[in-house]
Amino acid sequence: MPEAILSLSKVTKQFGALLASDNVSLDLMPGEIHALIGPNGAGKSTLIKQIAGEIKPDSGEIRFAGRDIGELDAVERSRMGLARTFQVSSLMPEFSVLQNVVLAQQSVSGKIFRFFKPVLSDASLLEPAMAQLERVGLADRAQMRAADISHGERRQLEMAVALALKPRAFLLDEPMAGMGPEGSKNLTDFLGGLRAEAPILLVEHDMDAVFALADRISVLVYGRIIATGTVDEIRGNDDVKRAYLGEEA
Numbered sequence: 519m520p521e522a523i524l525s526l527s528k529v530t531k532q533f534g535a536l537l538a539s540d541n542v543s544l545d546l547m548p549g550e551i552h553a554l555i556g557p558n559g560a561g562k563s564t565l566i567k568q569i570a571g572e573i574k575p576d577s578g579e580i581r582f583a584g585r586d587i588g589e590l591d592a593v594e595r596s597r598m599g600l601a602r603t604f605q606v607s608s609l610m611p612e613f614s615v616l617q618n619v620v621l622a623q624q625s626v627s628g629k630i631f632r633f634f635k636p637v638l639s640d641a642s643l644l645e646p647a648m649a650q651l652e653r654v655g656l657a658d659r660a661q662m663r664a665a666d667i668s669h670g671e672r673r674q675l676e677m678a679v680a681l682a683l684k685p686r687a688f689l690l691d692e693p694m695a696g697m698g699p700e701g702s703k704n705l706t707d708f709l710g711g712l713r714a715e716a717p718i719l720l721v722e723h724d725m726d727a728v729f730a731l732a733d734r735i736s737v738l739v740y741g742r743i744i745a746t747g748t749v750d751e752i753r754g755n756d757d758v759k760r761a762y763l764g765e766e767a
């Protein structure tokens with residue numbers, strides 16, 4: 519049995535009287551897309567924020583890449599390869615699409631540059647950045663300002679930036695939000711291929727996307743995981759139907 523890349527053990531977080539994470543244990547295995555679903559206010563974003571290091575659990579343990587990351591801040595976690603995208607925009611709007619990817623690459627290269635300019639004309643950085651843009655289908659927008667591309671294209675650019683960081687796991691918080699049907703379909707195809715690069719913990723309300731992509735699904739209700747299983751197991755689970763999916767699922 520391979521070791522989990524990310525694992526949560528009994529993570530608990532209370533806001534006043536509200537138990538937003540109630541003894542949550544969850545793992546993300548190599549090569550998988552693990553979807554986290556649940557009704558509004560169930561605590562999905564709170565959990566993602568605790569994994570990313572934006573808020574601290576009251577108790578419990580979070581391990582990533584074999585180590586307890588409880589004491590690391592969000593920047594240190596992202597340097598370890600934990601890539602969070604979408605709800606927090608990582609883009610620099612005044613820079614070009616290509617420059618955004620170059621800057622992301624250099625942030626993990628370990629090299630310190632005093633000025634942006636030499637970085638932005640360094641061929642050894644431009645070529646791989648262009649390759650990432652081709653991968654997400656944005657090569658023809660490379661020279662546009664990030665501020666001037668469409669909403670869907672910004673999502674693609676965030677993906678290219680995330681890829682440039684060479685992540686060991688992706689935390690994706692509602693990637694389908696605000697995408698039209700065609701955009702959702704393209705992104706679904708793209709994410710399906712991405713799992714080979716790094717496993718994905720996916721928070722998503724679009725159930726078509728979740729059912730198409732997830733290797734496993736965990737269902738969160740009132741801060742508690744009420745079931746974890748394959749798509750078929752979750753669709754057939756009576757507790758899940760009652761609490762979330764409804765009888766038609």
Ligand SMILES: Nc1ncnc2c1ncn2[C@@H]1O[C@H](COP(=O)(O)OP(=O)(O)OP(=O)(O)O)[C@@H](O)[C@H]1O
Binds near residue numbers: 536538558561562564
């Ligand atoms: N900083 C905070 N202080 C107090 N309560 C909070 C805080 N953050 C979230 N909550 C509460 O915790 C609960 C879980 O919220 P959370 O945003 O994690 O849910 P969610 O499952 O992501 O919801 P949605 O699907 O609507 O995004 C909610 O009742 C919310 O009001």
